[in-house]
Structure formats: structure tokens, C-alpha cells
Amino acid sequence: MNKLSSLREHWSTWQQVLIDSALDSIVIIDEEGLIVDFNQSAEEVFGYKKRDVLGQPMVDLIVHPDLRQAHRDGFERIRKTGEGRILGKRLELPAVRVDGSEFAAELVVVRVGLAPGPLFVGYIRDISERKKAEHALRESEARFRNLADNAPVMIWLSDDRRDRNWFNQVWLDFVGFELSDQIDNQWYEAVHPDDLDHVTSTQREAVEKGSSFSLEYRIRHRDGDYRWVLDNGKPVSTSGEYAGSCVDITERRLAEEKLRVTQFSVDNSQTVILWIGSDGGFVYVNNAACEALGYTRSELLSMRIFDITSSFTPESWPAAAERIRNQNDRYFELYCKRNDGTTFPVEVVANFLAIHGQEFYLTYMQDITRRKKDEEKLRQRRDELAHVMRLITMGEMASSLAHELNQPLTAVANYSFVMQHIAANEEPDMRQMRGYAKSIGEQAIRAGKIVEGLRKLVKKQSPTRTTVQLTETIEKVLVLLQPELRQNQILLENSVNPELPALKVDEVQIEQVIVNLIRNAIDATRNADQTEKKIRIETSVNDSGEVEICIQDNGCGISADRWETVFEAFHTSKEGGMGMGLPISRSIAESHGGQLVVDAKDGSGVTFRLTLPQEQGGDGL
Amino acid sequence: MSDPLIGVIEDDDAVRGSIVLLLENNGFRVQAYESAELFLTDSEHTVFEGLVLDVRLPGMNGLDLLEQITDRSVPTIVITGHEDRSSFAEVISEGKVHFLSKPFDPIDFLKVLTSAIAQ
Numbered sequence: 001m002n003k004l005s006s007l008r009e010h011w012s013t014w015q016q017v018l019i020d021s022a023l024d025s026i027v028i029i030d031e032e033g034l035i036v037d038f039n040q041s042a043e044e045v046f047g048y049k050k051r052d053v054l055g056q057p058m059v060d061l062i063v064h065p066d067l068r069q070a071h072r073d074g075f076e077r078i079r080k081t082g083e084g085r086i087l088g089k090r091l092e093l094p095a096v097r098v099d100g101s102e103f104a105a106e107l108v109v110v111r112v113g114l115a116p117g118p119l120f121v122g123y124i125r126d127i128s129e130r131k132k133a134e135h136a137l138r139e140s141e142a143r144f145r146n147l148a149d150n151a152p153v154m155i156w157l158s159d160d161r162r163d164r165n166w167f168n169q170v171w172l173d174f175v176g177f178e179l180s181d182q183i184d185n186q187w188y189e190a191v192h193p194d195d196l197d198h199v200t201s202t203q204r205e206a207v208e209k210g211s212s213f214s215l216e217y218r219i220r221h222r223d224g225d226y227r228w229v230l231d232n233g234k235p236v237s238t239s240g241e242y243a244g245s246c247v248d249i250t251e252r253r254l255a256e257e258k259l260r261v262t263q264f265s266v267d268n269s270q271t272v273i274l275w276i277g278s279d280g281g282f283v284y285v286n287n288a289a290c291e292a293l294g295y296t297r298s299e300l301l302s303m304r305i306f307d308i309t310s311s312f313t314p315e316s317w318p319a320a321a322e323r324i325r326n327q328n329d330r331y332f333e334l335y336c337k338r339n340d341g342t343t344f345p346v347e348v349v350a351n352f353l354a355i356h357g358q359e360f361y362l363t364y365m366q367d368i369t370r371r372k373k374d375e376e377k378l379r380q381r382r383d384e385l386a387h388v389m390r391l392i393t394m395g396e397m398a399s400s401l402a403h404e405l406n407q408p409l410t411a412v413a414n415y416s417f418v419m420q421h422i423a424a425n426e427e428p429d430m431r432q433m434r435g436y437a438k439s440i441g442e443q444a445i446r447a448g449k450i451v452e453g454l455r456k457l458v459k460k461q462s463p464t465r466t467t468v469q470l471t472e473t474i475e476k477v478l479v480l481l482q483p484e485l486r487q488n489q490i491l492l493e494n495s496v497n498p499e500l501p502a503l504k505v506d507e508v509q510i511e512q513v514i515v516n517l518i519r520n521a522i523d524a525t526r527n528a529d530q531t532e533k534k535i536r537i538e539t540s541v542n543d544s545g546e547v548e549i550c551i552q553d554n555g556c557g558i559s560a561d562r563w564e565t566v567f568e569a570f571h572t573s574k575e576g577g578m579g580m581g582l583p584i585s586r587s588i589a590e591s592h593g594g595q596l597v598v599d600a601k602d603g604s605g606v607t608f609r610l611t612l613p614q615e616q617g618g619d620g621l
Numbered sequence: 622m623s624d625p626l627i628g629v630i631e632d633d634d635a636v637r638g639s640i641v642l643l644l645e646n647n648g649f650r651v652q653a654y655e656s657a658e659l660f661l662t663d664s665e666h667t668v669f670e671g672l673v674l675d676v677r678l679p680g681m682n683g684l685d686l687l688e689q690i691t692d693r694s695v696p697t698i699v700i701t702g703h704e705d706r707s708s709f710a711e712v713i714s715e716g717k718v719h720f721l722s723k724p725f726d727p728i729d730f731l732k733v734l735t736s737a738i739a740q
Contacts, residue, residue, distance in 0.1 A: 403723070406724050407633045407635060407723065409723065410639070410724040410725065411635035411636050411638070412724070413639075413724045413725070413726065413727055414639030414640060414642065414727055415639050415642070417727035418727075422646070439638075439639070442635075486679050487677055487679055488679070489679040
């Protein structure tokens with residue numbers, strides 16, 4: 001028997017084996033819709049036994065109740081016309097099991113035309129697991145979208161073609177795109193043209209290596225302005241898919257740019273800028289500081305303030321720092337020492353700043369060498385001018401001073417003559433003689449004081465500050481002024497406070513000021529109509545602790561509109577006057593850190609007030 | 622005959638005192654004044670045989686005083702500085718006025734005064 005006849009002989013057996021061993025459920029119905037076969041898989045899937053369903057109408061057993069009418073209609077149509085829309089097509093339908101439970105089924109129905117009548121074979125597969133997985137995936141994706149769309153960052157995804165093909169809502173809103181716009185790399189159009197090369201090349205290199213990348217670039221915001229974003233991309237699969245997020249860093253970039261400008265201007269400022277830490281060490285130094293001090297930046301940053309000036313020591317620094325913190329002593333002058341050992345004077349402004357508990361003493365220093373030189377020159381000129389003015393004043397006073405000097409000399413000559421006369425007697429009266437000798441001595445001292453006062457004012461000497469008792473200084477000056485006062489019948493009221501603190505001043509210059517003021521007072525008083533001409537000199541310590549010398553006359557006064565002009569150079573009301581006395585006096589007062597002011601009442605005298613601080617500021621560094 | 626009475630007008634205490642001493646030790650009586658004003662109130666009823674007058678006086682000065690003195694025949698020694706003399710030119714020509722500069726030699730002073738009174 002050949003194989004084929006054997007196969008034919010056993011065909012029905014083979015058929016049954018093929019049907020029963022199929023993985024899919026196979027249900028065969030006849031023209032009437034009655035089940036003629038129901039394989040093992042169908043038994044497992046639907047829960048029916050083959051013997052129970054054979055000859056039963058399929059529609060009532062496994063078709064979902066909602067679809068039974070549609071099934072009947074469709075089956076009727078196939079029977080009549082031989083055509084059906086569902087035949088040979090893959091369908092997905094719900095089906096029911098014996099216990100009434102539903103499941104998702106995939107189904108293909110074929111028609112087999114046979115002699116006794118056509119049969120319909122249905123291949124059914126339970127796809128509920130697949131459906132569940134699909135559903136889970138859809139849910140997971142929806143969750144991701146939801147998360148991504150609601151996250152406060154811009155998120156993108158790229159596919160294995162290395163193109164970004166998905167953007168979250170935040171990203172789309174930021175740029176003002178619709179999602180469909182972004183496909184095919186349209187998003188690159190939003191990148192700033194100057195940054196595009198950088199963006200594409202960085203991204204390409206990263207993708208080739210399969211590594212992460214981080215980019216900062218400008219992207220066009222929906223309002224039309226470019227914004228800076230920080231874009232971090234990471235590979236999410238080995239096949240070249242990336243996910244990334246962007247953060248708007250425009251504010252930070254702007255702050256950074258501003259900071260760069262600030263840093264540049266600080267680095268390149270002509271002013272020496274040093275930031276000092278609480279221990280006195282330098283935290284920052286600018287270029288001008290390096291240049292002025294002759295160190296490199298790294299050298300300076302390992303140094304402390306004590307290394308460049310002797311004005312501060314590690315011992316004195318805490319107290320100085322506190323004064324800066326409390327803003328009590330923010331402006332000062334000191335000498336800085338260069339790397340080569342030379343020094344230069346600087347004017348310092350210091351500020352205090354604390355950031356997160358860290359202390360910064362920000363100091364700005366200006367080299368004032370030139371200013372000091374100019375000031376020194378100016379001081380020399382002023383001193384020279386003051387000397388010239390003293391000579392002129394002495395010249396004016398010469399006649400009365402010569403007269404004043406001749407008084408004691410005349411007396412000395414007379415006493416001496418009388419003593420010789422008495423000595424010629426046989427019994428000279430020694431008591432008388434002693435009295436005259438004493439008088440001679442007194443007159444010599446009187447003459448000596450005048451000469452001394454005169455000599456000091458005329459002598460040219462470099463200005464020196466010595467500690468003086470102002471009361472004594474005034475006494476010395478009055479010796480020289482007595483003749484003029486007396487001659488003009490002016491009463492001098494001397495109410496000098498002997499308790500005055502000692503002052504460190506240039507005595508000659510202070511004497512000059514007092515001589516000037518009293519001689520002005522004499523001039524103002526001399527021609528006044530007062531019956532009693534008076535000049536009052538008074539000293540006191542004012543509320544600020546300054547020593548005050550008031551010189552007041554009851555002369556003709558100065559009208560209010562001329563008060564300040566009296567201090568202008570070449571301004572004079574005196575015939576033959578130079579108008580230099582008061583300007584010089586004022587500049588002397590100021591160089592001692594004091595001041596000279598006028599307080600005048602029209603027609604009833606003038607008061608000049610000279611104040612000198614106890615602690616001398618002014619020219620001293 | 623009593624010693625001649627000399628009027629001394631000088632504001633400086635030391636100078637005035639020493640002149641008084643000088644005159645009293647050389648045979649003169651002296652009446653001394655600190656100022657021209659004080660002298661004038663006294664001169665109404667006092668006859669002086671000679672005057673010693675300082676130019677620089679507080680208030681009325683020597684020149685003003687000379688103009689006030691009506692009797693120009695009284696011999697007067699004006700003690701002055703050289704620079705002051707020109708202003709006295711007028712007065713000099715009219716009266717018996719002699720000049721001495723401080724500090725003067727007491728011998729000269731006594732000589733001038735004695736000879737002026739003797740004339």
C-alpha cells in the first residue's frame with residue numbers, strides 16, 4: 001500500500017489528531033450552526049466538554065450574548081449568499097466561557113465546502129493576557145505622559161534615529177510649538193543660530209559614544225526672546241534612544257554675566273582693591289593691588305594685611321576690624337610697603353560684608369603720593385607766605401616796637417647814671433642802690449622779652465609742632481602788642497583760662513594768628529567813636545573739647561554781607577593793607593585741623609573765633 | 622631861690638620813674654604826669670620852669686599838648702624818635718623846644734635842660 005492510499009485510509013484519524021493537538025481552539029459548525037467538532041484546546045479555553053457540545057448550537061454557548069443576534073444575522077447571510085464579511089479575516093471579539101466569564105478572543109473563520117454541506121471552522125485564541133499587557137503598557141505610557149506633562153521641567157525624548165520626536169507640554173508651552181511641529185527636527189529652528197553648531201555637534205558626539213551630555217544654549221521663547229536653558233540628555237536604551245530635560249537658566253546666566261562684568265571692573269579698577277578676611281589674610285586682590293604692591297596675585301593671596309603695612313598688627317587688627325564693622329573708622333590713611341621695601345601713602349575706604357558667617361573687610365586704596373607731594377608743596381608755600389606776612393607785620397610794628405624797646409633802655413641809662421651819682425657820695429645809700437640795680441635788671445628783662453618775641457616771629461624756620469601752653473603763648477604775644485594798644489588807649493581785657501590743655505602746635509604760626517587778629521581789632525577799634533575802646537581776649541574749651549580763642553572788639557564792625565569776604569585774599573579795608581592777614585590766619589588754623597570764623601554785628605564790634613582741636617589732625621599723617 | 626620845678630609827662634612807669642629820680646638827684650623839683658590830660662588839669666594853677674614831654678602818649682599826644690600850651694616861653698624837652706620830628710617843625714620854630722631821642726644820655730639830658738632854663 002502506498003503512502004497516499006494509506007493516508008487516505010487513515011485520513012479521519014489524522015484529521016482528528018491535527019485538530020486536537022492544535023494550540024488554538026478549533027470549533028467546527030455545520031450549516032445549521034451546530035457544533036460538529038470541539039478540540040482539546042477549546043475544551044480548556046471554554047470549559048465545555050466536547051461530548052456535551054456536539055450537535056449544540058454554537059451561538060448560544062461561546063458567542064458573547066451582546067453579539068449573538070449579529071452572529072445569527074451574519075451566519076444567515078453567509079448561508080444564503082455564500083459570502084460573509086468576516087470570513088478569512090482576523091477578528092478580535094469578546095467570548096464567554098461555560099461559567100459565563102468573558103475574555104478577549106482572536107478569531108479567524110473559514111468556510112469549507114463539502115458534499116453534504118459546507119462546514120465552518122473557527123480558530124480561536126485566548127488573547128486576554130496579551131490584552132492585559134497592552135493595557136498595562138498603555139496605562140504606563142499614559143502615566144508617564146501625565147507625569148512628564150505636569151513636571152515643572154521641559155522633557156524631551158529622541159528615537160533611535162537620534163532625532164528628538166517627543167516633547168512634554170512644558171517644553172511645548174515654553175517654545176510655543178504644537179507637538180506635531182516637532183517631528184522631523186523642527187525643534188532646531190528654535191535654537192539660537194549662534195548656538196546651533198554647538199548643540200548639534202555636542203549631541204552627535206554623545207550619541208556616538210552612547211554617553212550623557214550637558215548643554216547650555218539659547219532657545220527662542222514663545223514671547224520671541226531667547227532664553228538660556230541647561231539641557232541634560234541621557235541614553236535610555238542601547239539602541240540610541242535618549243531622554244533629556246531642560247531648565248531655564250536665563251536668570252542665572254544674566255546674573256553670571258553681570259557678575260562677570262562686575263568682576264572685570266573690580267579686577268581692572270585703578271583703585272587698589274583688597275578683600276581681607278577676619279584673620280587679616282587677603283581673600284581677593286585686584287590687578288592694581290598686585291601692580292602697586294609689586295607682588296603676584298598668588299603671593300598676595302598667601303599674605304596678610306600686616307605684611308604690607310605697619311599700621312595694623314595681628315594684635316591691633318581685631319579692634320581695627322571692629323571699628324570698620326561698626327562703621328566708626330571707615331576712612332583712614334596709612335603707608336603701604338611694596339615688595340621692594342619702599343613705601344607709599346594711601347587713602348583707605350573700608351567696608352564690611354558678612355556672607356553666611358564669613359567676614360569680608362573690603363578695602364579700597366588710592367595711592368596719594370602725588371596728593372601728599374602737592375599738599376607738602378602747598379604747605380611750604382603757605383609757610384613761606386606766612387613768614388613773609390610775619391615780616392611785613394613786624395615791619396609795620398617796627399616803629400612802635402623800637403619805641404617800646406627804647407623805654408627800658410632809657411630807664412636803664414637813667415638808673416645807671418643816678419647810681420653812679422650816688423656812688424660818688426662819701427656814704428652811698430646801699431638800700432637805694434640795691435633798689436635801682438633791681439630796676440635795671442627788670443628793665444633789661446623787659447627789653448629781652450620784646451627782642452625775643454620779635455626775633456622768633458622774624459626768624460625763618462621750618463614749621464615745627466611743639467607742645468605749648470596757649471596761655472603762655474598769648475602772654476608772649478601781648479608783650480609785642482602792648483605799645484600799640486596803649487598808644488591807641490585800648491583796654492585789653494585778658495580773660496585767658498589758665499587751665500587750658502596743652503596743645504601741639506606750630507607756636508610761631510599760632511602767635512602770628514593772634515597778632516593778626518589783635519592788630520585787626522586795634523585797627524577796627526582805633527577809629528571807632530566808642531568812649532571806652534575795648535578788646536577782649538578769652539580762651540575756653542568748647543563742648544567738642546576744642547580749645548577756643550575769642551578775640552572780640554567793640555569797634556566799627558563788619559556788615560553781614562562782608563563776613564566771609566574778609567577771608568578772601570587781597571580783600572582789605574585798610575589803607576596800604578595787603579588783605580593777606582586773615583586768609584593766612586585761616587589757612588594756619590585749618591592746617592592745625594582747626595578753624596577760624598568771624599561773628600560780627602554791624603556797628604558793634606567783631607568777634608573772631610579760633611578753634612584748635614586737642615588731637616591734631618590737619619597736615620599730620 | 623628854690624629849685625626849679627620841672628613837669629614830666631611820660632606814660633611809661635619805668636621811664637617816668639627814672640627821669641624823676643634823675644632830676645631829683647640833680648637839683649630839680651619834679652611834678653610827674655601819666656598823660657597830657659592829667660597835666661593840663663594841673664597846669665592851670667602851676668608854674669613850671671621846664672617841661673619834659675614824651676611824644677607817644679595815650680590819648681592826647683605830645684604834639685597836641687604843645688599846641689594846647691599857651692605859654693610857649695617855657696623851655697621844653699621833647700623825648701621822641703627821629704621819625705616823629707618832622708611833625709614838630711612848626712612848633713620848633715615858634716618856641717623853646719629841644720629834642721632828645723630815647724634812649725638818651727642822662728648827661729646830655731641834664732645839660733640841655735639846664736641851659737634851656739638858664740636862657
